[in-house]
Amino acid sequence: MTRKRQPWRDVFRPLVLPDGPLRPFRLLRQDLKNLRSRYVSDWTLFNQLVFASAVYVFFTNLLPGITFASDLYNLTGENWGTIEVPLTILGVTGPFSILAENIYSLCVTSFKIPFLPFMAWSLIHACWMHYLLAILNAHDYTMRYVTTFSTEIFSLLNSIIYIHKAVQELQRAHANTSLASFLYSVIGASGTFLLAVFLSTAERWKPLFHRYVRMGLTEYAAAISIVIFIGMPRIGELSTLDFETLHVSKSFRPSSPERSVFLVRFWELPLNWTFAAIIPGLIITVLFFFDHEVSSIICTIDRYGTKKPGGFAWDVVLLGTTTALCGILGIPPANGLLPQAPLHSESLLRTVREEVPIEVKGDRKTEIRERQEVYEQRWSHFLHAGGILMFISPPFMHVLGLTPTSVLAGLFLFMGQQSLSVNPILSRTFHLLTPSSALPPLPSPLTSYRAIHAYTLTQILVTAGIFIITLTKAAPAFPVFIIALVPVRLLIMNKIWTREVLGVVDGWACRGGEKEGERVRGEDIELSEGEGRRGGGMMVSEERGRRMETVV
Numbered sequence: 001m002t003r004k005r006q007p008w009r010d011v012f013r014p015l016v017l018p019d020g021p022l023r024p025f026r027l028l029r030q031d032l033k034n035l036r037s038r039y040v041s042d043w044t045l046f047n048q049l050v051f052a053s054a055v056y057v058f059f060t061n062l063l064p065g066i067t068f069a070s071d072l073y074n075l076t077g078e079n080w081g082t083i084e085v086p087l088t089i090l091g092v093t094g095p096f097s098i099l100a101e102n103i104y105s106l107c108v109t110s111f112k113i114p115f116l117p118f119m120a121w122s123l124i125h126a127c128w129m130h131y132l133l134a135i136l137n138a139h140d141y142t143m144r145y146v147t148t149f150s151t152e153i154f155s156l157l158n159s160i161i162y163i164h165k166a167v168q169e170l171q172r173a174h175a176n177t178s179l180a181s182f183l184y185s186v187i188g189a190s191g192t193f194l195l196a197v198f199l200s201t202a203e204r205w206k207p208l209f210h211r212y213v214r215m216g217l218t219e220y221a222a223a224i225s226i227v228i229f230i231g232m233p234r235i236g237e238l239s240t241l242d243f244e245t246l247h248v249s250k251s252f253r254p255s256s257p258e259r260s261v262f263l264v265r266f267w268e269l270p271l272n273w274t275f276a277a278i279i280p281g282l283i284i285t286v287l288f289f290f291d292h293e294v295s296s297i298i299c300t301i302d303r304y305g306t307k308k309p310g311g312f313a314w315d316v317v318l319l320g321t322t323t324a325l326c327g328i329l330g331i332p333p334a335n336g337l338l339p340q341a342p343l344h345s346e347s348l349l350r351t352v353r354e355e356v357p358i359e360v361k362g363d364r365k366t367e368i369r370e371r372q373e374v375y376e377q378r379w380s381h382f383l384h385a386g387g388i389l390m391f392i393s394p395p396f397m398h399v400l401g402l403t404p405t406s407v408l409a410g411l412f413l414f415m416g417q418q419s420l421s422v423n424p425i426l427s428r429t430f431h432l433l434t435p436s437s438a439l440p441p442l443p444s445p446l447t448s449y450r451a452i453h454a455y456t457l458t459q460i461l462v463t464a465g466i467f468i469i470t471l472t473k474a475a476p477a478f479p480v481f482i483i484a485l486v487p488v489r490l491l492i493m494n495k496i497w498t499r500e501v502l503g504v505v506d507g508w509a510c511r512g513g514e515k516e517g518e519r520v521r522g523e524d525i526e527l528s529e530g531e532g533r534r535g536g537g538m539m540v541s542e543e544r545g546r547r548m549e550t551v552v
Helices: 008-016 026-042 048-075 094-111 115-135 138-145 148-176 179-199 211-219 221-234 236-240 271-276 278-299 312-329 340-347 379-390 394-400 405-421 424-432 450-470 475-491 499-505
Strands: 349-360 363-374 518-520 548-550
Touching: 026 115, 026 312, 048 094, 048 148, 048 211, 048 221, 048 340, 048 379, 048 405, 094 115, 094 148, 094 278, 094 475, 115 138, 115 271, 115 278, 115 312, 138 278, 138 312, 148 179, 148 278, 148 405, 148 424, 148 450, 148 475, 179 221, 179 405, 211 221, 221 236, 221 405, 271 278, 278 312, 278 340, 278 475, 340 349, 340 405, 424 450, 450 475, 450 499
Parallel strands: none
Antiparallel strands: 349 363, 518 548
């Protein structure tokens, strides 16, 4: 007896029901509801730590953005410079700057078309693609299959790009300045980096200084180091050196001498190239969506103790809108930043003490335990954005121009180190160099670290391979290689490593800490309206129940 096939409409109809994964606007409605419930409370919290965080994020966004702007100015034919990048508030990421430089090269050498109109159409196409992702609830059925294997590699790639940018700054100093100035640049970069790292540990200097002094040194570590090494080369004989400083604009107008206003005449691009721009638009969408989702997930992991519900779909709509506006205005688009976004969360961490009831030999007692959580508010974002907009005015831009590029190199090193220090790949790399007798015990039934070491080496080699791709003509396609890690991880790596090994080193990035190997059945998922996706996790309402299916 032959089995009757299920009609296609019966297969797809459940997907678009009110609670179905493809129900249009489902996550957007939930995000807007969550936004209304939390928006007022986001503005009621302000303290010294929030202000310190705003200062830190100001420096870590503005100065690297200006440096990327210097690169873009040289490598995009003066179309984007130091006035355009700060206008985006967040600046641009290393991966996008690589992508933009290669698109410009193609426009000039191969396509023979103007860069800015083609880029404008690429970003406009990226805008409607972002809208589609948000409308069709892409977060639920894409990021829920992403594991920490991919997010750790992406975070490591960003750390390497920042360290590479620091090396490039020193290489430029070597090529454009005297030997004495270059040697000072090395000292200035190393000093900026080491002093910032040293001050960031001030909270552990007890009993030295008062607690508030130690807190201040920790919270303003990067700012203090930057200010010191901006002033140092202007003291004594160092002031005679021909060191390089940041190249800044002297007026509020586009960097390109061919433009007088911040508006791109994108409608004048030939129709065939307008449609051809869909391809880079798709690549930009892939990069921005993955970058934004990963940075949001990393910023809201359990380490930060976030409580308020997230808004991934709403964020993607806003990202698409600003992407199109940036293209029309002729400025580079901004997106979720690594490592700045997680560093922002790190700068808002505080220690909370709470009484926990325990039972000792039948007696009920209370125990004081410490946990960490971040201040969830909007003031640090608002203040750092206001500061960056202030510094695009000519007087403040002149002050910014006093910054030696060696300080930027040191800041790049510091940001790379800060991002790397919380990446699990680093700790597992140390395990590679540790004698087996000194390694921590493994959970049963694992008895050897060999498989874990092989997994770590695989992540390092994959990251190195993708980084090498960013240095070649294939650089515009590197986001595709990053996305390809997701199916490779799910379809191939399960056959190489056992479930027990993957349970130790890997986990679902968006499922609230579930181990690899546990999958929530799509048809059983019901998102809680109040806490739908807090902390970047796919949180399933316990009141409504859920069934788990083990996938071997």
